[in-house]
Amino acid sequence: MERITLPEQSVPVRGTYDVVIAGGGPGGVPAAIAAARAGARVLLVERYGFLGGLATAGLVAPILAHTAHDSETPIVEGILREMTERMHAAGGAPQWRQACTEWGVRFDPESFKYVADRMVLESGVQILFHALVTDAVTGSEPDGRRVTHLLVESKSGREAVAAKTFVDATGDADVAFRAGARTVQGRAFDGAVESMGSFIHLGGIEGISAEQAERARERLEKEMEAGRIRFYGSGIASDLSIQPDHYALNRTRFAADPANVADLTAAEIEFREQAQRFVRFLRGQPGFDGVYLRATSAQGGPRESRQALGSYVLSGDDIVTGRKHDDAIARGSWWIDIHCPLGHTWPVHLCVVECPRAEACPFWAAEHESGMRSRNSLAPPAGDWYDIPYRCLVPDGVENVLVTGRCISATHEGMAGARVMGTCMAIGEAAGVAAAFAAASDGRCRDLEAEEVRTRLSAGGALV
Numbered sequence: 001m002e003r004i005t006l007p008e009q010s011v012p013v014r015g016t017y018d019v020v021i022a023g024g025g026p027g028g029v030p031a032a033i034a035a036a037r038a039g040a041r042v043l044l045v046e047r048y049g050f051l052g053g054l055a056t057a058g059l060v061a062p063i064l065a066h067t068a069h070d071s072e073t074p075i076v077e078g079i080l081r082e083m084t085e086r087m088h089a090a091g092g093a094p095q096w097r098q099a100c101t102e103w104g105v106r107f108d109p110e111s112f113k114y115v116a117d118r119m120v121l122e123s124g125v126q127i128l129f130h131a132l133v134t135d136a137v138t139g140s141e142p143d144g145r146r147v148t149h150l151l152v153e154s155k156s157g158r159e160a161v162a163a164k165t166f167v168d169a170t171g172d173a174d175v176a177f178r179a180g181a182r183t184v185q186g187r188a189f190d191g192a193v194e195s196m197g198s199f200i201h202l203g204g205i206e207g208i209s210a211e212q213a214e215r216a217r218e219r220l221e222k223e224m225e226a227g228r229i230r231f232y233g234s235g236i237a238s239d240l241s242i243q244p245d246h247y248a249l250n251r252t253r254f255a256a257d258p259a260n261v262a263d264l265t266a267a268e269i270e271f272r273e274q275a276q277r278f279v280r281f282l283r284g285q286p287g288f289d290g291v292y293l294r295a296t297s298a299q300g301g302p303r304e305s306r307q308a309l310g311s312y313v314l315s316g317d318d319i320v321t322g323r324k325h326d327d328a329i330a331r332g333s334w335w336i337d338i339h340c341p342l343g344h345t346w347p348v349h350l351c352v353v354e355c356p357r358a359e360a361c362p363f364w365a366a367e368h369e370s371g372m373r374s375r376n377s378l379a380p381p382a383g384d385w386y387d388i389p390y391r392c393l394v395p396d397g398v399e400n401v402l403v404t405g406r407c408i409s410a411t412h413e414g415m416a417g418a419r420v421m422g423t424c425m426a427i428g429e430a431a432g433v434a435a436a437f438a439a440a441s442d443g444r445c446r447d448l449e450a451e452e453v454r455t456r457l458s459a460g461g462a463l464v
């Protein structure tokens with residue numbers, strides 16, 4: 001690729017903070033709230049004009065892994081519970097107790113946006129919307145790198161923000177990567193990441209009977225078998241949403257590298273194509289003639305991209321054994337839920353030995369004797385969970401950066417469980433507390449006593 005050299009440039013420093021959080025998704029919102037509640041002066045920088053990340057921009061729902069595996073016992077409370085209760089008061093989520101009897105916390109994305117705004121602002125955080133973090137400026141240290149500023153591009157131009165500690169909540173480890181931390185991507189075998197996906201909301205569903213939905217489902221399977229619709233699942237009537245007036249469907253799949261802009265572009269175009277094909281198909285089915293496409297998500301969703309590696313790497317074994325750690329700062333219960341990294345759709349569902357395309361898959365051929373898992377060996381024991389150690393939040397190679405949400409230190413299999421939003425929110429709360437504590441000393445995150453973070457989290461209602 002041709003390259004150009006930019007002239008040296010002086011950039012205005014917009015502000016100096018204790019903690020700057022890059023990204024306002026499920027990993028970033030609780031981090032901002034928790035850091036501010038722990039006494040830090042916090043700036044939250046978000047590229048969109050609202051908070052929530054994939055919970056809002058991706059229309060992703062429900063919030064999973066709030067309870068232990070196969071159980072109604074909560075394993076995440078703290079800020080997730082507070083947000084759920086505030087959304088419930090606004091008519092946008094069930095009561096917490098009710099949510100614990102369901103497989104995820106259903107919620108209305110507009111309630112999420114509003115409640116996140118309120119809770120973040122009430123905690124004293126300053127928000128910068130429509131601002132993309134583009135780079136990290138580092139100064140050197142004898143034993144690693146220290147980030148001094150993040151560069152932010154917006155309608156106001158290029159600016160810098162300074163802080164003692166930075167939290168990378170971009171989902172893609174943008175900050176850690178730009179700061180020179182050790183990042184990896186995808187499965188060890190070939191670097192392929194889980195496929196991207198998107199949500200589709202369908203309106204005009206009133207009056208569709210269960211029998212009609214079932215008949216449409218059977219016909220959809222034929223469309224998928226013929227390759228005319230590339231979905232990975234066939235259920236049409238869905239209960240993912242809090243509102244009964246639409247179906248919220250999570251069905252598309254596209255093999256792409258979410259850290260590559262050409263792949264992201266191709267994914268968005270494919271997702272809209274699939275949504276339109278699906279609606280055209282549905283309108284021909286009895287009972288579905290009034291159906292319309294109410295919304296597609298503002299962004300296609302990455303399930304996995306860069307992981308910033310630390311001194312502990314969460315693995316598939318941690319998940320299935322329900323492993324516990326002394327430096328636990330969050331809990332997860334979601335299983336090794338790998339959406340085919342090759343982007344195969346129906347009838348392929350998960351990357352397991354039983355995959356119907358397994359024999360023709362190079363990964364299966366290479367790994368099935370040693371590493372491939374069977375469908376029955378993907379989850380923690382019933383009633384149990386796995387811990388997320390603090391070490392997964394501290395990337396190697398930078399001193400004053402923590403990672404949260406989807407980009408913590410994990411293998412492909414580990415991230416396939418820890419990526420869900422309940423776990424990301426619990427990790428985020430811990431990252432915020434730790435960032436505030438680190439900023440109150442010398443900003444170095446590695447040297448923090450995890451026990452101090454755990455004590456503060458418990459005092460705030462988090463389960464650790």
Ligand SMILES: Cc1cc2nc3c(=O)[nH]c(=O)nc-3n(C[C@H](O)[C@H](O)[C@H](O)COP(=O)(O)OP(=O)(O)OC[C@H]3O[C@@H](n4cnc5c(N)ncnc54)[C@H](O)[C@@H]3O)c2cc1C
Nearest residue numbers: 023025026027047053054064133170171197301405406421
């Ligand atoms: C198709 C699909 C279905 C899923 N289904 C579920 C489900 O049913 N339940 C569940 O719990 N989880 C589900 N997940 C997983 C979950 O949505 C994500 O793993 C989770 O949202 C990750 O949270 P995060 O905060 O790390 O990242 P994100 O949600 O991606 O949030 C990152 C935030 O940072 C911002 N940002 C990114 N880069 C920058 C930058 N450089 N500068 C400024 N801002 C930036 C983004 O705009 C965004 O607001 C699904 C994911 C996908 C893709």
